[in-house]
Amino acid sequence: MPRFLKFSLWAGFAFLYAPIFVLIAYSFNASRRGSVWGGFSTHWYGELFRDEQILSAAWVSLQIGVMSATGATILGVLAAIGMVRFGKFRGRTLFAGMMSAPLVMPEVITGISLLLLFISAEQLFGWPAGRGMMTITIAHITFCSAFVLVVVQPRMATMDQSLEEASRDLGAGPVTTFLLVTLPVIFPAIVSGWLLAFILSFDDLVIASFTAGPGSTTLPMLIFSKIKIAVSPDINALATIIILIAALGLVAAMLLSRRRTD
């Protein structure tokens, strides 16, 4: 029944993407009222780029995204090395479980627990002093590193281990071998892990809300606070841009993880 199958396919796509297309369409709406179509216009995009508040929130989000993606990638890759290269060490199962727990942990709980941690750490050691970009970044690193691990570990596990042995055999020490052979071979996975972490961090509202402080409003936080008053059309434009960035990032991550090195 190919007709039925075709119909189901398009129904499925519509279910998934119709809201997004509606949003994109409305971002080009000339009307000020969100629910009425007033003709095509790119007015709201221009408005968007004149809005200091939005631009600074975007800048905050971008910085946090880059820092936390980088931090999460370092931790995730180190964890992957531990999981793949150190055999069946004591507590490996526990380690694997602990590393991937943030994948299934409700964000609200991650947010509250991190907030409590930051507050008590501040009381005990005086660091981190107050909450802001630093605390959001730390929070994002904790849950993003689990995603990086999930992306990098399979790549590392399927890497021909004789490549590393060949490198040792040809006279390279373990560190040189890692830098010159292992790292380049798993590089595509590292890049897609980084991109995934960046997008997760850029998108995050819940954890950021718990761990943010004055002056560290991220873009999702700003959007959320704005639509509490009214859905203003410039938010549609902003959302469209974010969708575009996220889509590009995901496609890039997919292409990279698919690319074969041999």
Place this chain on the structure above:
Amino acid sequence: MMNSGTQSDFIRIENIVKKFGEVTAVNNISLNIHQGEVFCLLGGSGSGKSTLLRMLAGFDDPTEGRVIIDGDDISGKPPERLPVNMMFQSYALFPHMTVEKNIGYGLRRDGVSKAETKQRVDEILELVKLTPFASRKPSQLSGGQRQRVALARCIVKRPKVLMLDEPLGALDKKLREETQQELLKIQRDLGLTFIVVTHDQEEAMTMADRIGIMDMGQIVQVGPPRELYENPNSMFIADFVGSLNKFKGVVQGQEGDITVVRLSEEVSLKIHTGFEHNTGDEVMLTTRPEKLEIFAADSDAKPTTQNIVDGTVAFVSYMGEQTNYSVDLGGGVIVRIAEQNHHMSTKVSIAAGDKVKVAWPARASHLFSA
């Protein structure tokens, strides 16, 4: 490049044992390998041959015993500090580097200057006929070319010993013969010592100066290919190398050098093994198919072998260069005979069901205790 003469104990493997938990992979092997020879470790999977090779290359430490290469005890040293190189079964070429970079990798790690590396890489590229491919990536090469890059990457370092793990395993049959000869030519020209690990007895027979046959973590017999084939010291070796006729029999008696063995009611054979055997012993009698000769029953030929046995052809299979016959000698004794098909052969007419004579030389068989 080669030192004068051959050192007969260039590599000394002394009572080496490797255990993985409860499993003993290599069980007390002692072995000397000469400088400039091609030594083959031949064995099935799980025989311990790869474990032994990995210990020689420094990837695994022996549980007991030691390995001495050119006077140096290598035990406990990491692979990067050993004067040996390994050609991996998968070739293990670095996928992100060009052919040139792959080959130069080992030299750069040894602190050889860029200029000298370039020069030596160019020389080796010339030697393995890969100069036009210098700037290609491994993924852009054929199987045979990759194999040559892997070889070049090792020999450019002028190792004292080159280990080859199933060096021809990934190549198709035509390419194998060609590559094998190239490999041996380079080995001779550079005076390298080769240790080859393989499960393919044909590969071992054609390449090796000496073969060590491994089973259950031990070396069962060491010797030149001819010796292993002609004078196997056990039923295992006889069966492992080449094809074989095996029969259960009973020793009937000893007449001087000749042992009479009865295989069935109808078939008794005179065998010359160089040993005396006790009457009544149950034995396994083995013979290579090509040692026997087949004649039509009405042929004029007068074979002079001690045994001429009558039989009936059960099966003929034409293999191109040779023809294989299965001959029923009576009493359930069926022997396989292989004959070369030279163009003068008069045996083309022999077919299934024909009565034949089998010429069976006394020295063509071995006896093993059953």
